Amino acid sequence: MTGCLTAASLGPGDPELITRAAWSALVSAPCWAWPVNQEGASYALAIVERAGLSAPAEGLALHFPMTRDPETLARAWTEAAMQVVERLHAGEDVVFLVEGDASTYSTFGHLARAVRALDPGLEVRIIPGVSSFNAAAAAIGQPLADGEEPLAIYAAPEAMRDLDALLTTFDALVLLKVRPVLDALIAALDARGLLDCAVFIECVGTPEERIVRDLSTLRGTRVQYLSLVLIRQDRARGLGQTPPGAPCTP
Amino acid sequence: MTGCLTAASLGPGDPELITRAAWSALVSAPCWAWPVNQEGASYALAIVERAGLSAPAEGLALHFPMTRDPETLARAWTEAAMQVVERLHAGEDVVFLVEGDASTYSTFGHLARAVRALDPGLEVRIIPGVSSFNAAAAAIGQPLADGEEPLAIYAAPEAMRDLDALLTTFDALVLLKVRPVLDALIAALDARGLLDCAVFIECVGTPEERIVRDLSTLRGTRVQYLSLVLIRQDRARGLGQTPPGAPCTP
Numbered sequence: 001m002t003g004c005l006t007a008a009s010l011g012p013g014d015p016e017l018i019t020r021a022a023w024s025a026l027v028s029a030p031c032w033a034w035p036v037n038q039e040g041a042s043y044a045l046a047i048v049e050r051a052g053l054s055a056p057a058e059g060l061a062l063h064f065p066m067t068r069d070p071e072t073l074a075r076a077w078t079e080a081a082m083q084v085v086e087r088l089h090a091g092e093d094v095v096f097l098v099e100g101d102a103s104t105y106s107t108f109g110h111l112a113r114a115v116r117a118l119d120p121g122l123e124v125r126i127i128p129g130v131s132s133f134n135a136a137a138a139a140i141g142q143p144l145a146d147g148e149e150p151l152a153i154y155a156a157p158e159a160m161r162d163l164d165a166l167l168t169t170f171d172a173l174v175l176l177k178v179r180p181v182l183d184a185l186i187a188a189l190d191a192r193g194l195l196d197c198a199v200f201i202e203c204v205g206t207p208e209e210r211i212v213r214d215l216s217t218l219r220g221t222r223v224q225y226l227s228l229v230l231i232r233q234d235r236a237r238g239l240g241q242t243p244p245g246a247p248c249t250p
Numbered sequence: 251m252t253g254c255l256t257a258a259s260l261g262p263g264d265p266e267l268i269t270r271a272a273w274s275a276l277v278s279a280p281c282w283a284w285p286v287n288q289e290g291a292s293y294a295l296a297i298v299e300r301a302g303l304s305a306p307a308e309g310l311a312l313h314f315p316m317t318r319d320p321e322t323l324a325r326a327w328t329e330a331a332m333q334v335v336e337r338l339h340a341g342e343d344v345v346f347l348v349e350g351d352a353s354t355y356s357t358f359g360h361l362a363r364a365v366r367a368l369d370p371g372l373e374v375r376i377i378p379g380v381s382s383f384n385a386a387a388a389a390i391g392q393p394l395a396d397g398e399e400p401l402a403i404y405a406a407p408e409a410m411r412d413l414d415a416l417l418t419t420f421d422a423l424v425l426l427k428v429r430p431v432l433d434a435l436i437a438a439l440d441a442r443g444l445l446d447c448a449v450f451i452e453c454v455g456t457p458e459e460r461i462v463r464d465l466s467t468l469r470g471t472r473v474q475y476l477s478l479v480l481i482r483q484d485r486a487r488g489l490g491q492t493p494p495g496a497p498c499t500p
Contacts, residue, residue, distance in 0.1 A: 007388075011269070011378075016269065016271035016274070017271060017377075018269065018270055019261070019267045019268065019380065020266050020268055020269075020273065020301075021264070021266035023270065024266070051270075101380070101384045101394075103388055103392070103393050103394040104384060104387070104393075105395055105396060106393070109393040109396055112391075124391060126388035126389075126391060127267075128267065128387070128388035129380060129384065130269065130351070130378050130380055131381070134351045134353060134378040134380075137353035137354070137376075137378070138257075138351075138352065138377065139376075141362075141376060142353070143356070144351075144353040145403070146356075146360075147405075148405050148407075148408050150402060150403065150404045150405075151402070151403040151404075152403075153395070153400065153401040153402075153403070154401075155400075157398075159400070170402075
């Protein structure tokens with residue numbers, strides 16, 4: 001009897017945003033696995049530790065390098081998957097800790113694919129979670145999107161390639177991982193008179209959470225890797241909003 | 251001392267997806283409020299009841315009509331807000347039950363705005379939750395979006411206005427509330443050879459959940475109001491995917 005691999009989405013940082021299903025998986029699992037960076041730190045494990053839980057004796061710290069080199073990545077995913085599959089084949093259930101939501105820009109998809117490549121018959125279960133942008137919108141008390149408003153979610157560097165078109169089409173825009181392009185983004189929003197429609201949030205729900213409503217104060221500064229910008233232009237496609245043609249109302 | 255209005259996001263249907271924060275709010279609140287339709291049914295209250303909780307004696311069933319008429323809506327939101335504000339002014343904390351996430355296409359934004367219009371000083375707190383599309387992606391075991399892939403979320407009727415452009419730009423597309431345009435959507439995806447990239451999910455996480463991977467079988471049928479279609483074209487912008495130029499790989 002092989003074990004089951006469960007992805008436990010933990011939400012973006014606040015341990016109170018762990019779901020009941022993820023909590024049950026955590027407290028009943030004989031083995032946890034979690035992603036670590038080069039320094040051995042784990043954002044996902046830290047969320048669970050802030051909840052007062054400790055890793056069971058059986059733990060797998062899996063290294064996922066921060067690179068875009070496909071070969072390096074594929075090797076890391078396969079090595080991680082081999083460690084997980086060994087436990088599953090030994091009949092042990094493994095819970096993989098995931099920050100945010102396991103289906104949304106997450107390492108888990110890669111791990112699951114590598115695990116299935118090693119043994120397509122293994123059981124994989126995904127517990128969905130709260131995404132960073134959901135938590136960010138709640139933290140600033142502003143809807144992410146409403147009514148008939150389309151919403152786009154982009155890695156910020158990708159969005160910068162055609163920001164004009166995106167700002168024209170989308171009432172609501174989430175830009176993730178803004179650090180590498182923050183100054184250019186601020187300049188672009190300023191040029192379009194949209195600075196007041198944007199809010200910056202980093203490390204939402206963690207002790208390091210920071211919300212900046214005046215983006216111009218961030219010019220030339222360095223921000224965290226897990227930082228995002230929410231942009232919402234109220235164009236009256238939300239039901240019961242201000243009339244069509246009204247300017248941006250932050 | 252006035253009370254605090256808390257939006258408790260409950261996730262899309264499975265009571266196991268209620269967060270720890272929302273659970274604490276539910277079990278400690280002296281008063282719940284929940285949206286009901288014309289027949290008095292409440293999707294949000296049903297989630298909590300499936301979790302084994304019952305509404306406290308102090309309960310407010312708030313009617314939000316299913317209409318797009320701005321005047322009717324504004325009147326309903328104000329009437330609901332007046333009932334909530336009465337409790338808050340009496341010093342009672344009120345927890346408003348929200349299906350999905352309170353910031354994402356949710357009635358709560360309207361209620362909060364109407365409450366603030368009556369008394370801008372009242373405290374409003376939002377507990378974010380799992381969105382239907384997060385849960386749907388988990389249910390089908392497929393990433394919603396990955397790597398550098400942009401993700402767009404649309405009410406399906408809005409998306410149909412320019413579906414070609416959306417399918418060209420977005421590797422990942424979530425179409426919500428597909429019922430009114432389902433046949434046209436199926437025809438459009440079929441014409442582009444993309445039927446295999448789409449999955450239909452309705453009432454995710456509820457006893458009525460249904461997942462349909464062959465959309466052509468839905469032609470001419472009637473589906474639930476809370477139904478969505480996830481479309482993902484693998485164009486190798488996800489890290490470690492198939493090479494650029496490869497066709498859609500469902």
